Amino acid sequence: MAYVLLEYQLVSDYLDRRGEFRQEHLGLAQAAAERGDIALAGALADPSDRALLVFSGTDADAARTTAEQFATGDPYVVNGLVTSWAVRPWNVVIGG
Numbered sequence: 712m713a714y715v716l717l718e719y720q721l722v723s724d725y726l727d728r729r730g731e732f733r734q735e736h737l738g739l740a741q742a743a744a745e746r747g748d749i750a751l752a753g754a755l756a757d758p759s760d761r762a763l764l765v766f767s768g769t770d771a772d773a774a775r776t777t778a779e780q781f782a783t784g785d786p787y788v789v790n791g792l793v794t795s796w797a798v799r800p801w802n803v804v805i806g807g
Contacts, residue, residue: 713771714750714801717778718764719793725758732786739785740764748777762793771800 722728729736743749743766752764764781768774778798787793 713768713774714803715766715768715771715774715778716799716801717764717766717782718762718797718799719782719787720795721754721760721762722792722794723760725754725792728792730788732790732792733789735786739781743777743781748781762787765801766798775800 740749740752744752748766748768749763750767752762754762760769764778766774766778766781768777775798782793782798783789785793786797
């Protein structure tokens, strides 16, 4: 099993603006979790400036592709709540 981390940089007024897109975003994330693509996901707090989504796959390329496809279709990204995003390999040492 391979893991990648999808990191979102969020706009400063993310909490105020997310409501309109939240159900669609959560629906996409829940569907990905049910398929086994997302292991963990959530926003950081204090400040709420980033979100992290951990994707898994049979290998790093598969996990990266899945994470990139998720990001490009995510309403938070499409509607400008995410200022930038990046996918990075995550070498899990304990757990998983």
